[in-house]
Amino acid sequence: MDIILASNSPRRRELLGRMGLRGFRVVAPNVDEGVEGNLHPAQIVEELSLRKARAAAEKADPDDLIIAADTVVALEGAVLGKPAGERDAFSMLSALSGNRHDVYTGVTVLRGDRVVTEHEATAVTFREVDPEEILGYIATGEPMDKAGAYGIQGLGALLVSGIQGDYCNVMGLPVFRLGRILSRFGVDLLRSAEPS
Numbered sequence: 001m002d003i004i005l006a007s008n009s010p011r012r013r014e015l016l017g018r019m020g021l022r023g024f025r026v027v028a029p030n031v032d033e034g035v036e037g038n039l040h041p042a043q044i045v046e047e048l049s050l051r052k053a054r055a056a057a058e059k060a061d062p063d064d065l066i067i068a069a070d071t072v073v074a075l076e077g078a079v080l081g082k083p084a085g086e087r088d089a090f091s092m093l094s095a096l097s098g099n100r101h102d103v104y105t106g107v108t109v110l111r112g113d114r115v116v117t118e119h120e121a122t123a124v125t126f127r128e129v130d131p132e133e134i135l136g137y138i139a140t141g142e143p144m145d146k147a148g149a150y151g152i153q154g155l156g157a158l159l160v161s162g163i164q165g166d167y168c169n170v171m172g173l174p175v176f177r178l179g180r181i182l183s184r185f186g187v188d189l190l191r192s193a194e195p196s
Helices: 010-018 041-057 086-096 131-139 155-159 167-171 175-184
Strands: 003-006 065-075 078-080 100-111 114-126 160-164
Touching (some): 003 010, 003 041, 010 167, 041 065, 041 100, 041 114, 065 086, 078 086, 086 131, 100 175, 114 167, 114 175, 131 155, 155 160, 167 175
Parallel strands (some): 003 065
Antiparallel strands (some): 065 078, 065 100, 100 114, 114 160
């Protein structure tokens, strides 16, 4: 059995390694990330993580264990994905300035016919950020590939005045929740990185 991470995210790879998983393969899933209807952010990330897991499963052995995740930022119910460009990043960061928002990550673990999909939500508060700081942050390039246009594990931490919930979830992988799901598949990371 192989463990496969269905994600392009270097942060998710790093977090899996920090969890003690070694030797996992990365398969970049190519899925349609459009969703229909007026779904809650939690439903969106669960649906997209499930799509990614199923796409990776098509290229894997039935015995392989697949981990997939998807993250969005939600401000007053509006979903903020990755910015389309610098102007979009500026708009997102300006909206987040001085406000509390929620970060949702859906995580799916799939092995054969067995699938578990759940989500985690973390509340994040931004301090008031002036336009020059926003432009300076955008100039670093850090916001451009991240939901909500910031990375809490990098310079984006300078914008965050408070957090309530799983810090790792804001980075894109709810480590605590994933660990509990993996234990249901026989992978107990505090005892062994191999399934029993």
